[in-house]
Amino acid sequence: MPVTSPAPTIGVLASGGVDSCVLVVHLLRQGYCVCPFYMRCGLACEGEELAALRAFLQAAATSQLDELRVFDLPLADLYGDHWSIAGRDVPDAGSPDEAVYLPGRNALLCIKPVLWCGMHGIGRLALATLAGNPFADATDDFFQRFEAALAQATGKRVSIQHPFAALRKADVVLLGERLPLKLTFSCIAPNGGIHCGRCNKCAERQAAFVEAGLEDPTEYAVVTSTMKGEGMTKVE
Numbered sequence: 001m002p003v004t005s006p007a008p009t010i011g012v013l014a015s016g017g018v019d020s021c022v023l024v025v026h027l028l029r030q031g032y033c034v035c036p037f038y039m040r041c042g043l044a045c046e047g048e049e050l051a052a053l054r055a056f057l058q059a060a061a062t063s064q065l066d067e068l069r070v071f072d073l074p075l076a077d078l079y080g081d082h083w084s085i086a087g088r089d090v091p092d093a094g095s096p097d098e099a100v101y102l103p104g105r106n107a108l109l110c111i112k113p114v115l116w117c118g119m120h121g122i123g124r125l126a127l128a129t130l131a132g133n134p135f136a137d138a139t140d141d142f143f144q145r146f147e148a149a150l151a152q153a154t155g156k157r158v159s160i161q162h163p164f165a166a167l168r169k170a171d172v173v174l175l176g177e178r179l180p181l182k183l184t185f186s187c188i189a190p191n192g193g194i195h196c197g198r199c200n201k202c203a204e205r206q207a208a209f210v211e212a213g214l215e216d217p218t219e220y221a222v223v224t225s226t227m228k229g230e231g232m233t234k235v236e
Contacts, residue, residue: 007064009033010161011117011125013109014068016053017186018205019128022176023164025060027126035066035122037113041075044087045188052185059180071112079103083188090189093203097134100188100200106137107146110160114147118156129162130169140165169204170211182217191221198222 010027014020014036027034038053040046050070057068079085084102091099110125117125129138136142143160151157164172173181186205187195195202197220209216 007031007033008124009035009066009122011035011037011113011122011158013037013039013113013125013127014053014057015128016049016051016056016184017128017201018176018181018184018208019130019164019169019172021053021056021060021181021184022172022179023126023128024057024065025179026163026175028060028062028064033064033066035117036068037116037125038068038070039109039112040070040072041108043075043084045084045185045190048185048187048190048193052183056180056183059183069116071116073108073112075108087189091200092198093200095200097200101135104137105135106142110146111150114150114158114160115154117158118150118154122158124159124161126161126163128164128172130164130172131166132168168211169208173208173212173214177212177214194219194221196221 008031010032012020012024012027012034014024015038024034024036036053036057038050040050054068057065076085079102082102083089083091106127110127113125117123143162147158147160167175185195186201187199188201189196189199191197195205195218197206202220205218206216206220209218
């Protein structure tokens with residue numbers, strides 16, 4: 001009888017949003033065993049994010065999908081009264097991408113998952129970084145240097161990968177067309193547990209479905225004039 005090699009394992013930093021949820025399934029389809037991680041930092045939207053991620057992973061469950069591991073890294077003492085912690089003055093649909101920048105975000109999100117992977121013999125961690133990400137901590141150069149620094153510090157190298165680096169959000173939506181994307185969550189100003197329909201991230205989500213030519217299954221608390229007629233659901 002031929003000996004079957006075990007499937008390689010890869011960690012995935014998951015947020016509950018469209019990009020990282022589709023990435024989990026994409027890697028499962030590539031034959032990986034996937035170990036998902038969520039970083040809980042005390043941001044205002046994390047309750048909805050984590051609930052969405054758990055629901056999506058349950059729907060996507062296979063024998064090659066490991067349990068979700070949730071790590072805590074509280075940032076209130078660092079970020080203070082920042083909108084991401086306080087939930088006030090959240091960047092709206094008309095704001096530039098730079099308005100949602102969180103200082104040191106990728107370094108903070110990666111540190112515990114990278115260390116856990118190294119401690120457990122997992123040599124890869126994947127992020128759902130997309131093309132056009134404007135932030136300096138989302139570049140190849142940053143990830144390579146960060147990876148090298150942690151390898152020097154620990155003696156164990158974990159490759160930080162971003163398989164969607166050449167894709168736009170609409171491309172990812174199309175890739176996940178047959179997945180339960182309704183279960184994903186992308187809002188930074190949740191309204192009653194659902195997408196607000198007004199924030200920067202809701203606008204980005206809406207635009208991706210429109211560009212992909214797919215009906216948006218998301219429930220939004222507010223339907224703006226640009227959203228009407230696109231198959232979106234209004235919740236009064």
